[in-house]
Amino acid sequence: MRGFLASSIGVTCAAALALPLTLPSSGARAATPAPQSPAGPLAVSVPGSTQSLPLTPLGSDRSPGGEAAEQGLLQREVRPFSLVGVIWDDPDDELNGSVQVRTRASGTSNWSGWQPVETHNHEHAADPDDPERATGRVRGSTAPLWVGDSDGVEIRVRGEAAQARGEHRGATESPVERALPEGLRLELVDPGAEPPPQGSAPEGPRSPALTAEAAASSAVNADLAPLGASVIPALSKEETESDLVEARGGPEDAGKVKPHIGPRPRIITRKGWGADEKIREKNFGYTKTVKAAFVHHSASGNNYRCSQAPSLLRSIYRFHVKSSGWRDIGYNFAVDKCGNIYEGRAGGVAKPVLGAHTLGFNSNTTGVAVLGSFGSTNPPSAAVSAIARLTAWKLGLHGANPSGKTYLRSGGGNKYKKGSNVRLNVISGHRDGFATECPGLRLYKKLGKARSDSARHQGR
Structure with missing residues (x-):
């Protein structure tokens, strides 16, 4: 959707191309009120239990x-x-x-x-x-x-089993x-019922299935797709660059500095995968920018069809919120085995939404989870390609080089002490920031290719 990005920010100089495309209005780590739905009849959200x-x-x-x-x-x-x-x-x-x-x-x-x-x-x-x-x-x-x-x-x-020492010196451990x-x-x-078939926009100006909470979740993507859209459409690299330059400096600056950004990929919105917006916390949380992306696997197994990915996502979302007590799903994005990309935590796919994906390194990062388990199973090439395409666009919005390194300050975890300034790859695996098996050894070994492909998509 060309032209939607121009109203995002009013930056007037070409030097601002290194700044994020969109920023939260109240600063880092702020929770901003969700936009209100326009008046109109509301329907019950997708059920689940x-x-x-x-x-x-x-x-x-x-x-x-x-x-x-x-x-x-x-x-x-x-x-x-x-x-x-x-x-x-x-x-x-x-x-x-x-x-x-x-x-x-x-x-x-x-x-x-x-x-x-x-x-x-x-x-x-x-x-x-x-x-x-x-x-x-x-x-x-x-x-x-x-x-x-x-x-x-x-x-x-x-x-x-743990080893317990005997009370007397020389006693055998048991x-x-x-x-x-x-x-x-x-x-x-x-996971509840499936949402209506996916499309780029609702059937009319006011979809009867759009609740107040769903409208709020959709409104933060209004620069990218119409209110109530099930899909944010892909753009070519030229269209993506043009919209980015227009949003940040205006057409007069288009020839001064060419942005490094990949073409915007097709993204299935929360409405597209049927998120029940009533169960999440109402407000949206943001961090300052996006300096890096952490890649995860959902560890939920590989026994699903791509047509079931929306059901799997709704289930993970409900488990994170209703069972684990989180404010929303933890990941910013999800990718299925067929390479489809899904919006994760609410707040806007182009914005620096604060996730709950990498303990200690949620600030100034985005989390991408591949649906599946990849400790002993190779990730599909379509999923690795989707990681590259998504990060080329998302990191490009914030001026980050996918093949480079950056510094992140640890919020505390089992690998780095709180306050440590840690140098990490701009595209890192979960295990780089936390002592864990995630994202699985087989997927972790594919991150080098994801980095190089992502940089290539950015034109580097």
Whole structure:
């Protein structure tokens, strides 16, 4: 949509091409009120639901502190669901152990084999000092696992063996089970109904499916697509550069400095994947700029079709908000195995939205999650290509070189102390900022190609 960007900022000199395309009106890390919806009839948002089941002790084994060393649930029939995860009371506690689930396909007697659920303690979360972390609603959580349409479940959670020293010198060390976190619960998420077929705009000037919250979420992308659009359309490189120059300096400056920016990719909006805007926090949070992109995998497994990606996203979104207690989905963007790009956390795809994706490095960064698990599975080339195209555009809006390095100040984590000034790749993997397996070794090895392709898209 050409011409939409021109009203974003009123910068008048060509030197401003190094500045972000859009800035929050109230400064860094501010939460700005969401725009209000125009008057008109509103409809109910896309439904979804979560079943939260407390885990109980399995067997008679106990840890030294008296807690059950293994908890879970035996086979049981439940209401339909498609995604599972485990939560616990204190987000600062760690689940040191293993989580395994098996599920029954809806309407059948077919049970899956045992599947592991990634524990990923703390690594995907708001920074320690961020207000999102201090709401009292945040809980510890595993990664979510996509299991498809199911109506039966069984789960077991077991603390890992730790070495306990004998009381007397020279005593042999013996393995004991570590206590599990308090308040373990199994979360079963139903993503709800599919949204209407995707299109670039609603059927009329006021779509009946556009709630006040959905209108607010869409309005922050109004420079890029019409209100209520399900898709932000792609632009050519020439169109993207022209709009960027016009927004920042006007046509008279177009020949002075050529911006390094990739063509804007097609992006499916939150409305396009059916986000229930009523469950997120109303306001939008922003940081100052975007200096780097962190690449993640969702660790939700690879057993989904691309047509199911919207359902998977709605499930992760609901798990992040309703189960984990976050203000919104943690990632700024998501990419599916077919290379489709999705808007993540609300606030505007061109804006420096503050995410909750890399503990300690959420400020001045953006988080891109590839839907799937890539520890032992190669990521599809379409997904790696999408990372390159998305970052070429997003980083280009903020003057960042995808093949370069930048300095980021740590907000605190398990790899860098709070306040550390850390030199990182502009396109980094999650493990570069936090000691974690994410984004999976196979995807991590593809980041070199993503960097070079992204820079090439920018014309570097």
